[in-house]
Amino acid sequence: MNANSTPPSHLPLAVGVDFGGTSVKIGLASGAELTGPVESLRTSDHSGPRSMLRAIADVVDRFRQAPGGERIRAIGMGVPGVVDHQSGICAHLTNVEGWNNLPLRDLLQEATGLPAAVDNDANCATNAEWRHGAAKGLRHVIVITLGTGVGGGLVLDGHLYRGATFAAGEIGHVSVDFRGVPGPHGNVGALERYVGNRQIVDMARHLYSEAGQSEAAMNDDLSPRLLAEAATKGDAVALEVWNRVSHYLATALAGSVYLLNPEAIVIGGGVAQAGAVLFEPLQKMLFGMLPTEFTSILRILPARYGNTAGIIGSAALGLEVA
Amino acid sequence: MNANSTPPSHLPLAVGVDFGGTSVKIGLASGAELTGPVESLRTSDHSGPRSMLRAIADVVDRFRQAPGGERIRAIGMGVPGVVDHQSGICAHLTNVEGWNNLPLRDLLQEATGLPAAVDNDANCATNAEWRHGAAKGLRHVIVITLGTGVGGGLVLDGHLYRGATFAAGEIGHVSVDFRGVPGPHGNVGALERYVGNRQIVDMARHLYSEAGQSEAAMNDDLSPRLLAEAATKGDAVALEVWNRVSHYLATALAGSVYLLNPEAIVIGGGVAQAGAVLFEPLQKMLFGMLPTEFTSILRILPARYGNTAGIIGSAALGLEVA
Numbered sequence: 001m002n003a004n005s006t007p008p009s010h011l012p013l014a015v016g017v018d019f020g021g022t023s024v025k026i027g028l029a030s031g032a033e034l035t036g037p038v039e040s041l042r043t044s045d046h047s048g049p050r051s052m053l054r055a056i057a058d059v060v061d062r063f064r065q066a067p068g069g070e071r072i073r074a075i076g077m078g079v080p081g082v083v084d085h086q087s088g089i090c091a092h093l094t095n096v097e098g099w100n101n102l103p104l105r106d107l108l109q110e111a112t113g114l115p116a117a118v119d120n121d122a123n124c125a126t127n128a129e130w131r132h133g134a135a136k137g138l139r140h141v142i143v144i145t146l147g148t149g150v151g152g153g154l155v156l157d158g159h160l161y162r163g164a165t166f167a168a169g170e171i172g173h174v175s176v177d178f179r180g181v182p183g184p185h186g187n188v189g190a191l192e193r194y195v196g197n198r199q200i201v202d203m204a205r206h207l208y209s210e211a212g213q214s215e216a217a218m219n220d221d222l223s224p225r226l227l228a229e230a231a232t233k234g235d236a237v238a239l240e241v242w243n244r245v246s247h248y249l250a251t252a253l254a255g256s257v258y259l260l261n262p263e264a265i266v267i268g269g270g271v272a273q274a275g276a277v278l279f280e281p282l283q284k285m286l287f288g289m290l291p292t293e294f295t296s297i298l299r300i301l302p303a304r305y306g307n308t309a310g311i312i313g314s315a316a317l318g319l320e321v322a
Numbered sequence: 323m324n325a326n327s328t329p330p331s332h333l334p335l336a337v338g339v340d341f342g343g344t345s346v347k348i349g350l351a352s353g354a355e356l357t358g359p360v361e362s363l364r365t366s367d368h369s370g371p372r373s374m375l376r377a378i379a380d381v382v383d384r385f386r387q388a389p390g391g392e393r394i395r396a397i398g399m400g401v402p403g404v405v406d407h408q409s410g411i412c413a414h415l416t417n418v419e420g421w422n423n424l425p426l427r428d429l430l431q432e433a434t435g436l437p438a439a440v441d442n443d444a445n446c447a448t449n450a451e452w453r454h455g456a457a458k459g460l461r462h463v464i465v466i467t468l469g470t471g472v473g474g475g476l477v478l479d480g481h482l483y484r485g486a487t488f489a490a491g492e493i494g495h496v497s498v499d500f501r502g503v504p505g506p507h508g509n510v511g512a513l514e515r516y517v518g519n520r521q522i523v524d525m526a527r528h529l530y531s532e533a534g535q536s537e538a539a540m541n542d543d544l545s546p547r548l549l550a551e552a553a554t555k556g557d558a559v560a561l562e563v564w565n566r567v568s569h570y571l572a573t574a575l576a577g578s579v580y581l582l583n584p585e586a587i588v589i590g591g592g593v594a595q596a597g598a599v600l601f602e603p604l605q606k607m608l609f610g611m612l613p614t615e616f617t618s619i620l621r622i623l624p625a626r627y628g629n630t631a632g633i634i635g636s637a638a639l640g641l642e643v644a
Contacts (some may be wrong), residue, residue: 054627091615140485154581157481159479161479164619167616168582169581174577174580174581176500178499185582185611186575186610187576242472248500249508254509255497255574255577258495258496259493260483260490260581261490262485262486289440289508290508291505293404294489299412
C-alpha cells in the first residue's frame with residue numbers, strides 16, 4: 001500500500017477471496033484498488049470447508065483490527081466451480097473435494113459476520129474489469145482470459161450474465177474447427193486446445209523444428225512470454241506463432257461478436273501479456289471478419305487486472321449485497 | 323378464422339406486420355393465434371416508405387372496420403435490417419432501398435393512429451416463439467431459423483437480447499472452421515455456408531454423384547424437403563446429408579451453449595421441417611459435445627410457428643408498448 005492508493009477514509013471496504021485449486025488469496029479492496037498486501041492460504045492445508053472458512057475468518061479478523069478495519073462492510077468470494085450466486089449454494093468445485101451442494105454464502109456470512117456474496121471465479125474476474133477495470137461503464141462486454149486454459153465471462157445489457165445453470169461464458173470451449181482436436185467433453189476443435197499456454201509452446205517447437213532451428217525448438221524455457229519477446233525482436237517463427245494464435249482467437253471471437261454484438265472484448269491472463277505482437281494481428285483479423293454494424297462500436301482492450309482480478313471482483317460483488 | 327380459434331371477446335388484438343424483401347404480410351393476432359387471413363402487399367409495388375406505410379394503414383383500416391376491430395390496441399412491425407427498437411429508428415434495410423435513418427415507429431404510429439413497435443424480423447420471430455410458442459415461459463433461449471440463410475435470436479435473463487447496436491443473434495455467421503469457406507464479411511467457415519438451403523442441395527448432389535447415383539444427383543427438384551422424405555425412407559445418401567448438416571449445426575450450437583448456457587434451442591425455418599432425420603442426430607451430437615451442467619436443463623425444440631412467426635411476434639411487441 002502506498003500513499004497514492006490510500007482511499008478516502010469515508011469509502012467502504014470489502015474483503016475479496018479468490019479461491020484457487022492451489023491457494024486461496026484474500027485481500028481488502030476499496031473499489032478499484034487493494035488497500036494492503038494479499039494474504040494467502042494453501043488450499044491443501046485444509047481438509048474441507050469448515051477448516052478453510054475458519055482460516056478465512058481469521059484473516060478477516062486481522063483485517064478488521066488493522067487501521068481502517070471499521071470500514072469493512074462485506075465479503076465476496078470467487079470459487080473454481082459451479083455456484084448459484086442467488087441462493088449462494090456451491091454445486092461443486094473443479095479439482096477440490098468436499099465442496100458439493102454447500103450453502104457457501106451462508107457459511108461465509110456466519111464465519112465472518114459480514115454480508116457475503118459468492119460466485120464463480122470467472123464471473124468475479126469479469127466483474128472486476130466491468131466495475132473497475134477496462135470495461136468500466138460499458139453494457140455489453142466479453143471478457144476472455146488466456147492462460148493454461150481459456151476462460152471467459154459476459155456482461156450483457158448491463159448485467160453479469162451467468163446463464164440458466166450458472167455455467168455461461170465458457171468461450172474456451174467454443175469450436176473453431178468442426179473436424180478439430182477432440183476435447184474432454186466430446187466437443188471438437190475447442191479454442192483452448194489451440195491457444196492454451198502449452199499449445200502455444202508446442203506450436204512454436206513444431207514451427208522452429210520445421211524451420212531447422214532445433215536449438216530454439218528444444219529450449220526448455222520456451223513459454224508464451226519468451227515467444228512474445230522473440231516476436232518483438234522480429235523472430236520470424238515467433239511472429240508466425242502469434243499470427244496463428246490471433247487467427248484462432250479471431251475465429252472464435254468473431255462468432256461471439258456475431259452472437260452478442262458487444263462494445264468491447266477485454267483480453268486478460270498471462271498470454272495477453274504478449275502485448276502488441278498479439279493485439280495487433282488479432283485486432284486486424286477480427287475486424288476483417290465483421291461488417292460495420294459490429295465494428296463501429298467494438299473495441300479490443302487489454303485487461304486492467306492480472307492476479308488481483310478475482311479479489312477486486314469478488315470484493316465488489318460483496319459490496320453489492322451489503 | 324374458424325370457431326376454435328375465435329379469441330374470447332375481451333382480449334385485445336394487435337396488428338403484426340412482417341416486412342420482407344418480396345412481400346409485406348399483415349395479420350391480426352390475439353396472443354398466440356391469428357384471428358383472420360393474412361393480407362399481403364408486394365414490396366416492389368411501393369417506391370418508398372410513404373407509399374408502403376399508406377398501404378399498410380389501408381389494411382389496418384379494413385381490419386378495424388371488420389367485427390372485433392374495436393379491440394385492436396396496437397401495431398408491431400418486423401423489418402429485414404438494423405433497427406433501434408427503443409428510438410424506433412430504422413438504420414437501413416437489407417435489399418430494400420429508401421429506408422435509411424427513418425423514424426419508422428413514429429411514421430407507423432402516425433399512419434395508423436395506433437401505438438407502434440418496430441424491431442428486426444429475427445427478433446420478431448424469436449419473440450413469437452418466446453411469448454407464445456415453443457419457448458414460452460423460459461428465460462434463456464437460442465432461436466435458430468434454417469432457410470436460404472441461417473438467422474437467429476436470443477432471449478437472455480428473461481429479455482429479448484439485441485446487443486449494443488441491435489445486431490446480435492447472427493448465429494448463421496458463427497464459424498465452424500477456421501480454414502473454411504469464405505463469407506461476405508471476410509469471415510471464414512460461417513455456419514450458413516454449410517447448412518443453407520442451397521448448400522444442403524449442393525452437398526446432396528455431390529454425395530449422390532460420388533455414390534454413382536447420377537439420376538438423383540441431377541434431379542432438378544432436389545430440395546431439403548425431398549431429402550428429408552428420402553432420408554425418412556432410408557436413402558443412405560440423404561441420411562448422410564442430414565448427418566453432416568447435424569454435425570455442422572451441433573458444432574456451432576455447442577459453442578453457443580458454452581457461451582450462453584440456455585434452457586432451450588428452438589429450431590425453425592423450412593429446413594427444420596425435415597423433422598426426425600435432422601432433430602435426432604442433432605440432439606445426439608450436440609449433447610455428446612457438452613458436459614452435464616449444460617445438458618441437464620437443455621432442450622432442443624421444434625419451432626411452433628412457420629411463416630406466421632413474424633406477424634405473431636411483431637403483434638406481441640406492439641401490445642407490449644400499447
